[in-house]
Amino acid sequence: MPAPARGEHVHLDPPGPEPSARGRFGEFGGRFVPETLVPALLELEDEFRVAWASDEFRAELAALLESYAGRPTPVTECRRLSERLGVRVLLKREDLTHTGSHKINNVLGQALLTRRMGKQRVIAETGAGQHGVATATAAALFGLDCIVFMGAVDVERQALNVFRMQLLGAEVVPVTSGSATLKDAINDALRDWVATVEHTHYCIGSVVGPHPYPWIVREFQRVVGDEARRQCCELLDGADPEVVVACVGGGSNAMGTFAGFLETSARLVGVEAGGLGIESGKHGASVERGVPGVLHGARSLYLQDEDGQILEAHSISAGLDYPGVGPEHAALAADGRAEYHAATDEEALEGFRLLSVTEGIVPALEPAHAIGWLAREAGRSVPTGSTVLLTLSGRGDKDAAQVAERITGEPLP
Amino acid sequence: MKLESTLRARRDAGHKLVVPYVTGGLGAGWTDVVRAVAAAGADAIEVGIPFSDPVMDGRTIQEASQRALDIGATPAAIVAALGDVDIEVPLVVMTYYNPVAHAGHERFAASLAASGVDGAIVPDLPLDELDGWADAADSAGVETVLLAAPNTSDDRLRAICERSRGFVYGVALMGITGERETLARQAVEMGRRCKAATDRPVLLGVGISNSAQVAEAAAAADGVIVGSALVRRLLEGGGPEAAAAFVAELRTGLDT
Ligand SMILES: Cc1ncc(COP(=O)(O)O)c(C=O)c1O
Numbered sequence: 207m208p209a210p211a212r213g214e215h216v217h218l219d220p221p222g223p224e225p226s227a228r229g230r231f232g233e234f235g236g237r238f239v240p241e242t243l244v245p246a247l248l249e250l251e252d253e254f255r256v257a258w259a260s261d262e263f264r265a266e267l268a269a270l271l272e273s274y275a276g277r278p279t280p281v282t283e284c285r286r287l288s289e290r291l292g293v294r295v296l297l298k299r300e301d302l303t304h305t306g307s308h309k310i311n312n313v314l315g316q317a318l319l320t321r322r323m324g325k326q327r328v329i330a331e332t333g334a335g336q337h338g339v340a341t342a343t344a345a346a347l348f349g350l351d352c353i354v355f356m357g358a359v360d361v362e363r364q365a366l367n368v369f370r371m372q373l374l375g376a377e378v379v380p381v382t383s384g385s386a387t388l389k390d391a392i393n394d395a396l397r398d399w400v401a402t403v404e405h406t407h408y409c410i411g412s413v414v415g416p417h418p419y420p421w422i423v424r425e426f427q428r429v430v431g432d433e434a435r436r437q438c439c440e441l442l443d444g445a446d447p448e449v450v451v452a453c454v455g456g457g458s459n460a461m462g463t464f465a466g467f468l469e470t471s472a473r474l475v476g477v478e479a480g481g482l483g484i485e486s487g488k489h490g491a492s493v494e495r496g497v498p499g500v501l502h503g504a505r506s507l508y509l510q511d512e513d514g515q516i517l518e519a520h521s522i523s524a525g526l527d528y529p530g531v532g533p534e535h536a537a538l539a540a541d542g543r544a545e546y547h548a549a550t551d552e553e554a555l556e557g558f559r560l561l562s563v564t565e566g567i568v569p570a571l572e573p574a575h576a577i578g579w580l581a582r583e584a585g586r587s588v589p590t591g592s593t594v595l596l597t598l599s600g601r602g603d604k605d606a607a608q609v610a611e612r613i614t615g616e617p618l619p
Numbered sequence: 620m621k622l623e624s625t626l627r628a629r630r631d632a633g634h635k636l637v638v639p640y641v642t643g644g645l646g647a648g649w650t651d652v653v654r655a656v657a658a659a660g661a662d663a664i665e666v667g668i669p670f671s672d673p674v675m676d677g678r679t680i681q682e683a684s685q686r687a688l689d690i691g692a693t694p695a696a697i698v699a700a701l702g703d704v705d706i707e708v709p710l711v712v713m714t715y716y717n718p719v720a721h722a723g724h725e726r727f728a729a730s731l732a733a734s735g736v737d738g739a740i741v742p743d744l745p746l747d748e749l750d751g752w753a754d755a756a757d758s759a760g761v762e763t764v765l766l767a768a769p770n771t772s773d774d775r776l777r778a779i780c781e782r783s784r785g786f787v788y789g790v791a792l793m794g795i796t797g798e799r800e801t802l803a804r805q806a807v808e809m810g811r812r813c814k815a816a817t818d819r820p821v822l823l824g825v826g827i828s829n830s831a832q833v834a835e836a837a838a839a840a841d842g843v844i845v846g847s848a849l850v851r852r853l854l855e856g857g858g859p860e861a862a863a864a865f866v867a868e869l870r871t872g873l874d875t
Binding site for chain 2: 239240383389390397401501506508514
């Protein structure tokens with residue numbers, strides 16, 4: 207089979223492994239939700255299992271990913287960045303998908319599931335606004351009603367995406383409770399869903415939440431890693447990259463990427479939000495600093511205080527501003543199969559600039575953390591001369607105004 | 620098993636049950652509120668242990684939880700304070716699973732027992748995830764109350780009624796806590812289905828806000844749980860007297 211390339215057909219690799227009984231990845235995962243949601247989660251699990259095994263469903267999703275989302279996305283060889291860092295950098299270009307981030311992969315899959323279940327309304331949470339935009343897009347495409355919950359803080363810093371969602375016909379509900387960011391948007395989406403579950407699908411945007419979501423979202427995102435593996439194989443004469451890196455908010459682009467490389471010997475690295483620095487306590491490094499707990503329906507690693515109250519995360523990027531991580535990442539970290547490190551706001555900004563000036567690619571602030579980490583580690587834990595695949599999960603347009611203000615101290619005119 | 624035995628005895632004596640909900644740690648005098656509603660005729664009292672992310676709760680209880688946390692409420696301090704309230708009325712704590720898991724099942728159950736707390740409601744711990752906590756609670760003599768929802772299947776409802784201790788909590792609507800203008804159309808049906816499935820006391824809760832709704836819901840079950848309507852009065856500055864007056868009003872509406 208030829209390596210995926212623009213203009214080639216999208217090919218979906220066979221499904222990956224299901225989590226074990228009761229939705230567990232090792233000791234993580236599960237379905238810790240109010241009783242009212244249990245029937246819907248059981249229905250969704252059954253629906254997905256059948257759909258994901260069906261050639262017809264897979265063909266329909268593949269066709270949408272191809273003709274609508276613009277897949278396959280390329281892997282770009284970064285010559286000038288590689289020269290600068292002394293390591294060979296390959297970028298998986300999710301920024302080139304329709305709507306500008308990997309979020310569309312998952313959303314198209316869930317929109318098809320929504321239709322199969324005969325539901326007419328979708329709700330979603332969003333941090334950076336990318337998942338909200340993707341959901342609003344799919345809702346427009348499928349003619350579904352769409353409500354997006356977004357922390358009031360994020361509504362401020364991602365104004366462009368708020369307008370995009372509204373333009374697409376979605377209603378954006380600012381969430382003012384708690385820290386008014388992604389965690390609270392998920393709370394309010396869950397609260398809506400408890401009341402509307404009989405006709406509404408909750409289109410969750412990352413590999414988080416109660417079973418079966420972490421499994422479903424990983425499966426819908428694994429196209430990123432499966433494509434990248436074959437593309438690397440072609441570029442590297444049959445070899446795999448030595449290091450595979452992706453940023454981790456809830457962890458969907460990273461999990462989709464890792465899924466394609468779990469069987470290889472590649473070093474898998476997830477980069478979390480280091481915020482103002484781990485020691486400052488203002489960060490989103492849930493694997494590095496979180497402890498096991500239960501939030502949003504899943505047992506995983508969360509930032510919390512000594513009483514089990516969830517702490518606010520801090521990050522320059524709305525998409526990484528989450529005090530937890532998907533349960534499969536927690537399991538990969540516990541097994542030692544993947545490692546998780548933090549990049550600070552400053553390092554992310556450095557990554558943002560670096561990729562822009564060396565390659566003419568403006569990354570979203572989320573994957574800019576992965577670039578910032580690589581810039582720091584190249585020649586150190588990533589030896590000079592190694593080959594690195596880095597998932598560029600989204601493009602930076604949404605962040606341009608925020609970064610401009612941060613650099614110049616003034617809002618754009 | 621004081622919770623269930625107390626509720627059963629009252630029910631069997633032909634008495635409808637009223638269980639008010641009070642947010643623990645909401646102001647320095649919150650234990651006085653507990654004592655006042657006990658004296659006003661509560662059959663059991665549900666005490667909320669605030670959690671940062673209460674997904675089953677609407678605005679009122681969210682706000683009360685946040686206020687309590689902001690002034691330093693902690694699970695351990697609330698449970699300890701319950702050890703000193705010195706009332707005969709059974710106490711049930713309501714919290715979310717993370718504070719329980721964080722403290723450790725055995726440790727949390729033991730702390731409840733040591734404070735004389737009779738039961739626990741953990742709404743994000745459904746039947747299928749119950750084992751670790753329920754075993755610890757059973758051993759410590761703490762009765763774990765399970766919730767049934769209007770969309771729970773008959774088979775599941777039977778299993779929930781079977782495993783629940785103390786009473787069965789029938790969620791009276793599709794949704795989260797908070798006052799409603801009218802009693803949800805699902806409430807009566809929920810009561811009827813639970814009653815048909817079990818001999819345990821059945822209480823309806825969520826969205827039951829005033830005397831008229833209490834009377835209507837209680838007629839379909841063994842009694843009611845009233846949370847947001849009481850907590851709103853506390854948030855608006857009401858103290859033990861206001862809480863007691865409200866519970867007395869609900870009581871009178873039922874007993875006459
Ligand atoms: C471009 C981009 N990358 C990454 C993320 C983080 O999400 P996840 O960790 O699920 O990939 C987001 C979330 O908003 C995003 O917009």
